[in-house]
Amino acid sequence: MSTIxxxxxxxxPAVTWDVxxxxxxxxxxxxxxxxxxxxxxxxxxFLACFAALGDDARVRAVAFFSGKADNFIAGADIxxxxxxxxxxxxxRLAADGQEMLEGVARFPKPIAVGIxxxxxxxxxxxxxxxxxxxxTDHPKTQIxxxxxxxGILPAAGGCQRLPRLVxxxxxxxxxxxxxxxxxxxxxxxxxxxxLVPPAILAExxxxxxxxMAGGWRPRRKRPGGFVGFLLDGNPLGRxxxxxxxxxxxxxxxAGNYPAPPAALEAVAYGLRHGxxxxxxxxxxxxxxxxVTDVSRKLVQIFFATNQLKKDPGVANAPPAVRVHRLxxxxxxxxxxxxxxxxxxxxxxxVRMKDAxxxxxxxxxxxxxxxxxxxxxxxxxxKYEYARLVALLSGSDTYAGFGRAELTIEAVFEDLAVKQEVxxxxxQVLPQDGVFASNTSTIPITRIAEAAHDPxxxxxxxxxxxxxxxxxxxxxxxxxxxxxxxxxxxxxxRRLGKTVIVVQDSPGFWVNRILAPYPNEVxxxxxxxxxxxxxxxxxVRFGFPVGQVTLLDxxxxxxxxxxxxxxxxxxxxxxxxxxxxxxxxxxKAGRLGRKSGRGFYIYKGGKKRGVDESVYGLLGVHPNGxxxxxxxxxxxxxxxxxxxxxxxxxxxxxxxRDGDIxxxxxxxxxxxxxxxxxxxxxxxxxxxxxxxERLAERHGVRFTPCEVLQEHARQGTKFYS
Ligand code: 3H9
Numbered sequence: 001m002s003t004i005x006x007x008x009x010x011x012x013p014a015v016t017w018d019v020x021x022x023x024x025x026x027x028x029x030x031x032x033x034x035x036x037x038x039x040x041x042x043x044x045x046f047l048a049c050f051a052a053l054g055d056d057a058r059v060r061a062v063a064f065f066s067g068k069a070d071n072f073i074a075g076a077d078i079x080x081x082x083x084x085x086x087x088x089x090x091x092r093l094a095a096d097g098q099e100m101l102e103g104v105a106r107f108p109k110p111i112a113v114g115i116x117x118x119x120x121x122x123x124x125x126x127x128x129x130x131x132x133x134x135x136t137d138h139p140k141t142q143i144x145x146x147x148x149x150x151g152i153l154p155a156a157g158g159c160q161r162l163p164r165l166v167x168x169x170x171x172x173x174x175x176x177x178x179x180x181x182x183x184x185x186x187x188x189x190x191x192x193x194x195l196v197p198p199a200i201l202a203e204x205x206x207x208x209x210x211x212m213a214g215g216w217r218p219r220r221k222r223p224g225g226f227v228g229f230l231l232d233g234n235p236l237g238r239x240x241x242x243x244x245x246x247x248x249x250x251x252x253x254a255g256n257y258p259a260p261p262a263a264l265e266a267v268a269y270g271l272r273h274g275x276x277x278x279x280x281x282x283x284x285x286x287x288x289x290x291v292t293d294v295s296r297k298l299v300q301i302f303f304a305t306n307q308l309k310k311d312p313g314v315a316n317a318p319p320a321v322r323v324h325r326l327x328x329x330x331x332x333x334x335x336x337x338x339x340x341x342x343x344x345x346x347x348x349x350v351r352m353k354d355a356x357x358x359x360x361x362x363x364x365x366x367x368x369x370x371x372x373x374x375x376x377x378x379x380x381x382k383y384e385y386a387r388l389v390a391l392l393s394g395s396d397t398y399a400g401f402g403r404a405e406l407t408i409e410a411v412f413e414d415l416a417v418k419q420e421v422x423x424x425x426x427q428v429l430p431q432d433g434v435f436a437s438n439t440s441t442i443p444i445t446r447i448a449e450a451a452h453d454p455x456x457x458x459x460x461x462x463x464x465x466x467x468x469x470x471x472x473x474x475x476x477x478x479x480x481x482x483x484x485x486x487x488x489x490x491x492x493r494r495l496g497k498t499v500i501v502v503q504d505s506p507g508f509w510v511n512r513i514l515a516p517y518p519n520e521v522x523x524x525x526x527x528x529x530x531x532x533x534x535x536x537x538x539v540r541f542g543f544p545v546g547q548v549t550l551l552d553x554x555x556x557x558x559x560x561x562x563x564x565x566x567x568x569x570x571x572x573x574x575x576x577x578x579x580x581x582x583x584x585x586x587k588a589g590r591l592g593r594k595s596g597r598g599f600y601i602y603k604g605g606k607k608r609g610v611d612e613s614v615y616g617l618l619g620v621h622p623n624g625x626x627x628x629x630x631x632x633x634x635x636x637x638x639x640x641x642x643x644x645x646x647x648x649x650x651x652x653x654x655x656r657d658g659d660i661x662x663x664x665x666x667x668x669x670x671x672x673x674x675x676x677x678x679x680x681x682x683x684x685x686x687x688x689x690x691x692e693r694l695a696e697r698h699g700v701r702f703t704p705c706e707v708l709q710e711h712a713r714q715g716t717k718f719y720s
Contacts, residue, residue, distance in 0.1 A: 002052065015045040016067075017053070022060040023209050024053050029067025036066055038122045039077035043100055050107060061213035062111040063205045064130065070140045075121025078150065078299060084290050091287030094155035097122065098279050101129040101157050110212035114205030116198055119143045120180060124191075125156040128165065132218055133192040134205045135183040143191055144180030148259040150302060151295030151671070155286030159266035160278045166190045167222070167232035172245045172267060176260045177252075185378065193218055242268055256542045256671055259289055297673040301663065304656045305498055313474060313489035313501040314482045320490035321432065321483065325349040327407035329421050331363020331394060334438055335410035337466030339363065340370030343391045344380075344467070346494040351401060352394035360394035367392055370467045398428045405430070406491055408460055410438040413561065418442060419450035426451060434484050436460040440511060440558075441565045444477035444504045455481035458488045461508055462497075463665060464554075471664035472497035473508050498664045500657040503650055506569035507562065509658065510665035512646050513675065515566040515574050516638035516701070517547050518559050522577025523698070524634065525618060529625030531599050531610045537632040542669025547635055549607070550666065552598035556582050557591050575701045584617050634698070636678075637691055641705055643675040647718070648707035655718040676718040684711035 003013035014036075017026040026049060030036050038046075053059050066072045076097065084090045104111065104126065112132040117140050119127055124143055127133050135141050145154040145162065153159060154175060163171030166189050173179070174189075187195040196204045222228060231237040242264070249260045262285040270278020289295055312320070323346070328339045331354040339350045352367070354360045368389055375385045393400070401407060407429060409421050418437055429435065435457050437447050448454035459475030472492040476485050485501065492499040502509045524534055535546020543550075551559050560582045566574050585598065592598035593607075601608045615622060625631070643658055652658040659674020672678045679687050688709055694702035704712075711717065 002049075013045060014042050015049045017049060019056065019058050022058065022213055023206060024056070024059045024062045025206070026053075026062055026064045027067045028064070028073065035071045035074040035118070036068055036123070037074050037077040038097070038126070039080055040096075042077075043096065047100060047103070050103060054108065059109055061109050061209040062107075063202075063209040064111060064113045065202065065205070066115075066117065068117060071117035072115045072119040072141075073123025073126060074118050075123050075146075076156065078302065081150075081152070081290055081295070082299060087287040087291050089287075090290035091283050093290075094283035094286040095279075097125075097156035098283060101125060102279075104129040105157075105161075110209065110217075112205050112208040112212065114201045115143065115183075115192065116141055116201055118180075121145060121147055121154065121158075122156050125154060125158040125161070127192075128161040129157060131212060132205075132208045134194045134196060134201060134208060135186060135192040136198040136201050137183050137195050138198050139182065141183040142180045143183060143186040144178075145175050146178040146180055148176065148257070148263055149178040149298065151257070151259050151292060151298040152289045153259055153263040153266055153282065153286055155282050157279060157282070159263055159282045160270045160275050162191070163267050163271065164275075165220075167228050168238055168267065168271060169228065169231050169241045172241065172264065175263050175267065176245060176249055182379070190220065193220070238271070254539060254542065256294075256669065258292060258294060262289055294671040297671050297677070300673060300677075301660070301670055304660055307656070308498055308500070308660060309493065311489075312486045313499065314476075314485040316482070317486040318483040320486040321405050321434070323348055323405045323487070323491045323494075325351065325400075325404045325406075326491075327398075327401040327404035327425070327429075328352045329407065329409040329425060330354060330411035331360050331366075332410065333366070334462060334464060334466060335408075336363040336366035337370070337464065338408055338410060338438065338462055339392060340367035341467045341495050343367065343388050344370055344374060345496045346491070347388065347391065349391050350393070351399075351404060352392070353398055353401070354394070354396060357396050360396060364392055364394050373467075398425055401425055401433075402428045402430060404433055406434045406436060406487065408436045408438055413439060413441060415442050415446055418447050422447060422450045422457070432456070434458060434487050436488055438462055440508075441506070441562055443506070444475050444480070448477040448479060454479040456484050458484050459504065459508070460488055460492065461502075461510075463510070469665075470496075470498050471510070471661060472499045473502045473510060473661070473665075474499055475502050475504050475508055477504050498660060500652060500661045502652055502657075502661075505646075505649065505651055507566055509646065509652050509661045511562050511566070512651060513639050513643045513658075513662060514666060515563070515570065516642055517635065518551060518563050518582060519574060519576050519701070520635055520638050521547055521551065522581050522618075524625060524631055525615075525620045525622075526577050527625050528621060528623040529631055530622035531614070533622075533625065533628060534631055534635070537628050538635065541632055541636070542672060544667040548599045551582070552592035552600055552602075552607075555592045555594055556598050557586050559592075560586050573701050573703065575699065581618070585614065588617055590614075590617075633690065634694060634702075636675075637687065637694065638702065640675045640679045640687060641691055641702070641708065644679065644707045644711075644718075645705035647676065648705065679708070680717040680719055684708050684717070685715070688712040 001016050003016045012031040014030045017024050028036050111130040113127045113130040115135040145158050147154045170189050186192050231241050266282040266285050269281040326342050326348045328335045331352045342348050342350050352363050374380045437459050444459040448457035451457050458480050461473040463469035474488045489499050531548050535548050538546040590597045593602050596602045601611045655676040659676050662668035662674050663670050688704040691702050691704040
């Protein structure tokens with residue numbers, strides 16, 4: 001085996017190789033790290049390795065693999081971006097990477113690459129520079145260019161090589177959305193040349209290298225068929241593709257994310273002026289993006305979510321109990337959503353229970369719809385579908401719950417009902433079985449009063465629709481045991497959720513910091529603001545939907561219920577607007593999107609516009625109202641104030657959890673880093689001054705909380 005002396009910071013070499021019968025088998029394995037990444041040090045080893053292989057007369061072709069069990073290469077080393085001090089430095093980093101991959105692409109001996117596991121960003125750019133790509137059909141094999149999700153663009157030639165390989169349309173689709181695809185789709189798109197089971201990856205890749213050593217070269221058809229030819233194959237079609245992409249990018253980013261438009265430009269420039277110019281432009285644009293505040297924030301979120309993935313949720317946590325069987329009580333919208341997600345993501349046996357078999361059947365169908373959707377989108381095969389569907393079962397009794405390590409109730413939001421369900425199921429649960437409540441408003445400690453062993457009772461607050469919403473709040477009650485916490489956290493993570501552990505207090509975290517919303521919307525409408533004005537300001541700030549639309553999405557009946565709980569708990573500063581408020585709309589049968597009418601009208605699942613009669617029902621008149629900037633300020637600072645207050649009370653363990661909760665819970669703009677990071681950016685002194693001004697004009701609901709005042713006095717921040 002040959003190696004290159006490792007860099008001073010590592011003890012073992014990352015790149016090793018053997019030569020046998022004219023073929024060099026190269027393996028990349030960063031021994032001290034969980035995934036392979038391309039850092040400057042790895043790049044040096046790569047360069048030295050290829051120089052040696054170039055000089056070695058025995059070598060006629062190369063087969064390249066990762067030494068990791070489940071990872072190919074996760075891209076360039078993101079830790080290095082964080083340290084880049086200037087755009088020029090970042091541009092140089094990209095140019096160096098490009099030069100190395102140009103060396104690979106022009107290497108005089110053909111290179112076949114065998115891909116198993118995540119092959120992302122710079123990792124895929126490396127594979128693109130190689131001459132033949134074989135990938136395993138394993139679900140862990142994910143291939144793509146996610147760079148724009150970090151606020152940068154693929155800058156090691158990805159914006160040039162991918163569109164040339166798969167066509168401008170498919171290339172842009174991947175690059176601009178920062179998509180990663182499973183291997184089967186990557187194969188269909190032409191991103192890889194062969195798809196094989198993991199057991200024969202090495203054999204097939206070596207065979208390809210051997211064929212290429214004998215002079216064979218892959219011949220690739222233009223992907224995309226006739227439509228692909230029309231759109232990608234001539235300048236007119238291409239112009240259309242770029243026009244459409246530009247429009248979509250603008251709609252999707254609302255001008256808040258500079259990376260997708262820059263990536264579009266890098267692709268267009270390269271196709272117009274040739275590869276060399278394209279690479280130059282790509283590196284330049286990367287340089288500009290890498291030092292933007294947007295990119296810094298997105299990278300912070302990447303690392304924060306990674307930290308959370310490893311956080312057991314409680315100090316000195318005992319190991320989580322592995323859940324094989326899950327019981328779900330209540331097969332309505334939430335219960336079936338949890339059931340379907342559990343089967344699809346964690347592949348556990350799910351037993352559902354409801355009052356009668358009709359409801360159970362409906363719930364099972366709804367849970368199965370999640371699998372139907374995955375099958376339709378080819379995320380799972382027909383075989384996997386059949387296997388997963390078989391994991392779902394239900395009944396009107398608790399039969400089967402005796403073997404469930406975890407049971408989640410999602411019954412009617414009422415303390416007595418939830419306690420009754422807990423008493424019933426406790427008769428059959430295994431001795432160490434955990435009982436979780438999916439409540440959004442009821443204290444877990446109160447629910448646990450009905451239990452013999454409250455140590456095994458916990459809250460798991462999912463968001464709707466469960467299959468799509470990425471956040472889970474885990475809420476220990478006063479007596480919940482550490483192992484119950486770690487079990488709930490670990491299971492939530494197996495469902496693919498980002499999990500935050502939250503104190504058992506009214507509204508938990510997400511509903512608590514959203515609490516000022518419905519009231520402030522009421523105040524604004526009463527002062528003459530229009531629904532469109534409120535929503536459009538929020539969208540311009542970067543929220544996926546405006547606050548009024550959010551109320552429609554959550555359901556006005558739910559919002560009224562939550563608002564009641566919040567007013568009862570925090571009536572000193574959560575103050576409802578005068579008049580009948582949301583309750584009047586609920587009384588008139590407007591429950592939001594789910595009933596086809598709320599503030600907006602919905603037809604065929606689509607939002608159709610504001611329902612003007614709402615103003616009459618609320619007894620308000622849109623006549624200009626406060627200035628748009630004030631609308632936004634009132635909505636935002638109300639939330640920031642509440643978030644700071646709740647953090648001070650220990651509702652979340654730290655600012656990181658709070659910000660991640662806001663971003664994943666209701667779409668606080670990721671590029672702003674979350675409400676607490678946003679407050680840090682504005683500076684506590686300014687936030688306090690603005691809140692005081694608002695309090696003078698609109699009352700105590702804006703009085704800055706003690707935590708913010710303290711930061712303002714001390715000149716400190718939430719993140720030190
Ligand atoms: C790029 O390539 C730019 C180029 O176009 C141009 C350059 C000029 N760097 O997520 P996990 C760490 S940009 C540094 O828990 P999983 C991660 O922080 C890059 N570190 O594992 C964690 O560290 P720790 C484009 C990285 O199995 C550990 O590895 N690529 C990187 O759940 C384990 O990670 C991406 O955006 C990295 N690139 O998921 C892909 N990747 O243990 C980013 C991972 O200290 N990565 N780490 O907390 C991922 O999406 C996931 O990590 C992956 C594995 C799917 C690979």
